[in-house]
Amino acid sequence: MSRAHAVLWLALAALVACEQDEVAPEAADSGTMDDAGAGDPSGCPPPMERTGETPVPAEIADILERRCWLCHGDPVAMYAPMSIVTWEHVQAPRDESGQETVYEAIARRVHSERFPMPPITFEQLTPEERDAFDAWFADCAPPGP
Ligand code: HEC
Numbered sequence: 001m002s003r004a005h006a007v008l009w010l011a012l013a014a015l016v017a018c019e020q021d022e023v024a025p026e027a028a029d030s031g032t033m034d035d036a037g038a039g040d041p042s043g044c045p046p047p048m049e050r051t052g053e054t055p056v057p058a059e060i061a062d063i064l065e066r067r068c069w070l071c072h073g074d075p076v077a078m079y080a081p082m083s084i085v086t087w088e089h090v091q092a093p094r095d096e097s098g099q100e101t102v103y104e105a106i107a108r109r110v111h112s113e114r115f116p117m118p119p120i121t122f123e124q125l126t127p128e129e130r131d132a133f134d135a136w137f138a139d140c141a142p143p144g145p
Helices: 003-022 058-067 087-091 101-108 125-139
Strands: none
Touching: 058 101, 087 101, 101 125
């Protein structure tokens, strides 16, 4: 492992550790992981197990490629919990509870001040990139044309 990688790992490990400490409900305030995203996806279909390789819209794929695939590619890297590459990936349940889709989790985290995605040690989304995500979430994260 290169030196740069080792430093990155330490930063990430600290981030994950701190997050696990702080997700208790009483610690929640504005900007926590539990915040709903701006593009409110309620009213969208619930998560569904889907398999396939349907692309997401090109504009979204472009942002994901630049900002997220370092870790959330297919396969994942750096302990990222899921791939965020295909439309099926984003419509899948975020975890076994089936309560939330992956894109709803994305909506939450790209607006989180305390636990943003990309992680705080990485270059953050521009307002334009966040707006593009929000418009897509508001539309229930449809596939590309
Ligand atoms: C440097 C690696 C890295 C990058 C870049 C990155 N992530 Fe993550 N992501 C992680 C790790 C590690 C976790 C698990 C720890 C956590 O939840 O913070 C995670 C968790 C998540 C989760 C699960 C959140 C939850 O609460 O269930 C989502 C959604 C997510 N990332 C979306 C994104 C999106 C969207 C981008 C790009 C805009 C992105 N990530 C960029 C490493 C990364």
